[in-house]
Amino acid sequence: FAEIQMLTPMVATREMYFFRHCKKLNTNQWAIVDVSIDEDNIDASSQKCRKRPSGCIIEDKSNGHCKVTWMEHIECQKIPIHSLYRSIVNTGLAFGARHWICTLQQQCERLVFHVATNVPVKDSSGVDTLAGRKSILTLSQRMSWSFCRAIGGSRRISWKKIVSKTGDDIRVSLRNNLNEQGEPLGTILSAVSSIWLPLSHHALFDFLRDENRRNEWDIMSNGSTVHSTVNLAKGQDRGNAVTVMDMKGEEQSVLVLQDSCTNAYESMVVYAPVDIKGMQSVMTGCDSSKIPVLPSGF
Structure with missing residues (x-):
């Protein structure tokens, strides 16, 4: 289960139940795939968003870096969105793959600087x-x-x-x-x-x-x-x-x-x-x- 949110209470979080499958594709590639599930004990009416197969492929570049390819494939019910955020949400800027890539890169940099021992x-x-x-x-x-x-x-x-x-x-x-x-x-x-x-x-x-x-x-x-x-x-x-x-x-x-x-x-x-x-x-x-x-x- 995950709650995906914008940093505002004016846009409802996207609540989703999903399976996550991780697999090593070859010596230098890994895949992480999420997909929503249908279970009898989950209230379907509460799930306004569902993940179609989504995720990322991580490729080791053998130089201390990696290449990440991300895809988001989400199906959501139409719900009212505050006018201030309507265009951001409807165009995919808020919950799209490019946004998650930027966030991932930023968090990776933060982690690197956190553990670094040779900071100028x-x-x-x-x-x-x-x-x-x-x-x-x-x-x-x-x-x-x-x-x-x-x-x-x-x-x-x-x-x-x-x-x-x-x-x-x-x-x-x-x-x-x-x-x-x-x-x-x-x-x-x-x-x-x-x-x-x-x-x-x-x-x-x-x-x-x-x-x-x-x-x-x-x-x-x-x-x-x-x-x-x-x-x-x-x-x-x-x-x-x-x-x-x-x-x-x-x-x-x-x-x-x-x-x-x-x-x-x-x-x-x-x-x-x-x-x-x-x-x-x-x-x-x-x-x-x-x-x-x-x-x-x-």
């Missing part, structure tokens, strides 16, 4: 040890995963629609964290809104990452001086990076962990304030699994 100094500023670098990258990845889970359109999350005074469509959800480590305890409110802006996503991405302009949109940095104390590359594109920013105000300082990533299809900036002592321990290589983070982002 310019790509790993502010951290003295490999253990500290890995600990920060692990924490940032958990933060981004938490963000993606929190804003999806899964049926497990109950979203309430609210229309603002300006007519904007806002979705709100509430949940209680009683004992789960890694995020604050208590009631957690999530609010999501989407808008179209008349500029490229690259320009907006660079604006949101620019620490010198953070005062223009981030209420946490209002009146504070912002500068990066840590900057870790996690991909070939300079936008794929993890940053720790120190926001120094008149009364107190706040450390903010930020994870940014970009590819041909989408960009994302996720950030969260972090405990100063906890972050200092993470920077030395200590376990980051108990550091509570409550991310926001774009």
Whole structure:
């Protein structure tokens, strides 16, 4: 079973039950194929999407690289789609093979940079040890995963629609964290809104990452001086990076962990304030699994 989602509650997730078959085709080729199944114990009415034979072929190029060929063949019932996302979904940009290839490439780069031991100094500023670098990258990845889970359109999350005074469509959800480590305890409110802006996503991405302009949109940095104390590359594109920013105000300082990533299809900036002592321990290589983070982002 899989839930395939866009990073918005305004587009319902695609829920599918399927078999996965993996086979080695020859000495340097492998195939992974998914296909939906018909089972008596599965409610067919809940399956609005079905996988026809889909998957990928992986070919080893014997030079430390591999070639991936991906095909998506999905059959979906016609359901209402929010006007902001209708063209993206209907043209296949949202759930198509090219999107998954970009995502796969980005995640592979992230993994390579995570385990690398020969990272240039310019790509790993502010951290003295490999253990500290890995600990920060692990924490940032958990933060981004938490963000993606929190804003999806899964049926497990109950979203309430609210229309603002300006007519904007806002979705709100509430949940209680009683004992789960890694995020604050208590009631957690999530609010999501989407808008179209008349500029490229690259320009907006660079604006949101620019620490010198953070005062223009981030209420946490209002009146504070912002500068990066840590900057870790996690991909070939300079936008794929993890940053720790120190926001120094008149009364107190706040450390903010930020994870940014970009590819041909989408960009994302996720950030969260972090405990100063906890972050200092993470920077030395200590376990980051108990550091509570409550991310926001774009």
